[in-house]
Amino acid sequence: MEAVLDANPGLAALGPFPPAGTRIALPKVEDDDGDTDTVRPWD
Numbered sequence: 001m002e003a004v005l006d007a008n009p010g011l012a013a014l015g016p017f018p019p020a021g022t023r024i025a026l027p028k029v030e031d032d033d034g035d036t037d038t039v040r041p042w043d
Helices: 002-007
Strands: none
Touching: none
8 A cells, every 4th residue: 555655655645545537657566575465356
């Protein structure tokens, strides 16, 4: 979450529902601890 807010200054000020057409940059996040399992509810 912090990486998204850092990449998008002012995004938090738009509230929980940004206006339609708002561009949001989603930075690539590396999994540095390696102990996170992927959860797939359909499995």
